[in-house]
Amino acid sequence: MDSSATDGARLPPPRAGSRLCVRCGERKAALKRPKTLEQNSLFKAGERVAIGASGGKDSTVLAYVLSELNRQHNYGLDLFLLSVDEGITGYRDDSLETVKRNEIQYGLPLKIVSYKDLYGWTMDDIVKAIGLKNNCTFCGVFRRQALDRGAALLKADKIVTGHNADDIAETVLLNILRGDIARLSRCTFITTGEDGPIPRCKPFKYTYEKEIVMYAYFKKLDYFSTECIYSPNAYRGFAREFIKDLERMRPRAILDIIKSGENFRISTTTRMPEQGTCERCGYISSQKLCKACVLLDGLNRGLPKLGIGSTKAGARADSDGKQRTKRSERNTSSLQGKHGNFDF
Numbered sequence: 001m002d003s004s005a006t007d008g009a010r011l012p013p014p015r016a017g018s019r020l021c022v023r024c025g026e027r028k029a030a031l032k033r034p035k036t037l038e039q040n041s042l043f044k045a046g047e048r049v050a051i052g053a054s055g056g057k058d059s060t061v062l063a064y065v066l067s068e069l070n071r072q073h074n075y076g077l078d079l080f081l082l083s084v085d086e087g088i089t090g091y092r093d094d095s096l097e098t099v100k101r102n103e104i105q106y107g108l109p110l111k112i113v114s115y116k117d118l119y120g121w122t123m124d125d126i127v128k129a130i131g132l133k134n135n136c137t138f139c140g141v142f143r144r145q146a147l148d149r150g151a152a153l154l155k156a157d158k159i160v161t162g163h164n165a166d167d168i169a170e171t172v173l174l175n176i177l178r179g180d181i182a183r184l185s186r187c188t189f190i191t192t193g194e195d196g197p198i199p200r201c202k203p204f205k206y207t208y209e210k211e212i213v214m215y216a217y218f219k220k221l222d223y224f225s226t227e228c229i230y231s232p233n234a235y236r237g238f239a240r241e242f243i244k245d246l247e248r249m250r251p252r253a254i255l256d257i258i259k260s261g262e263n264f265r266i267s268t269t270t271r272m273p274e275q276g277t278c279e280r281c282g283y284i285s286s287q288k289l290c291k292a293c294v295l296l297d298g299l300n301r302g303l304p305k306l307g308i309g310s311t312k313a314g315a316r317a318d319s320d321g322k323q324r325t326k327r328s329e330r331n332t333s334s335l336q337g338k339h340g341n342f343d344f
């Protein structure tokens, strides 16, 4: 990845893209970050790759960089944009317009899947039912599965997302704060889900958010920069602020946290969840029912808090689903907690 800026502190801000190298004074300044894709052998020629495209800066830069590399270096990849429409009026509808423009700008086919079609509920409906407090849990769980389902429709071999180094450091920290060993052990992997239906990779795992913003700015990319209107996720927000404070004092702190996460070794005596499939929908799950089915069950039965760890709501469940629901509630809440899960 290259960008047209190196030192914003000493030089007056010139026109975007026109700054010259401070060393040779001749060529345009460039920051080269060539490592991740090749060192990790992320892709093979001929693969169909679905790019999770939210219209935000990270996934827009990812789509741009991948399409450029594919074109310039003949990677031989079949690239697609894959967007999930969560049904958030005034947010996702606007960002999807950006993705539709990216489809034309980068010449990549776009597939949109929606919560409404997949689950019968939009996030607007869910927030009406559950309020603002736990809605991110529903959105995260449904999005993860929706991306898999969309990628299956595209017959994709791989999904890539724009998670950056800051996102990953945040997730390491949150998993430590929650003692979530299972997720801690895998949240720093550049590729996950190799034993599941479709592997996922995060090519920007080591790329700072700041670099991505700078790249998007200097390349004048068309992206959408509004925060989700339903995301007052205080816990994650706190971790984000904490990491930004650390970064101000020591920029490498972000990579150090990721490195610490990578170097954790889990004791062989720790019991890890076993991967199976959901009895109802067949999606990968370590419980009888996957988290999406548990949450959906709660919504459809008028008990939206069922799947997010409210035992009171569970106690009111009808006798038919009672035992099974309570068991899966207990099992999933120990792994996922009331602040949603910190997986990718």
Ligand SMILES: Nc1ncnc2c1ncn2[C@@H]1O[C@H](COP(=O)(O)OP(=O)(O)OP(=O)(O)O)[C@@H](O)[C@H]1O
Pocket: 051, 052, 053, 054, 055, 056, 057, 058, 059, 060, 082, 083, 084, 085, 086, 143, 160, 161, 162, 163, 167
């Ligand atoms: N609605 C969506 N449709 C498709 N992919 C998504 C969607 N939301 C998130 N993703 C994927 O997950 C990654 C991380 O999600 P996050 O919530 O941080 O995205 P964002 O802040 O909306 O946008 P971005 O990360 O692209 O700047 C995104 O970069 C993207 O690849």
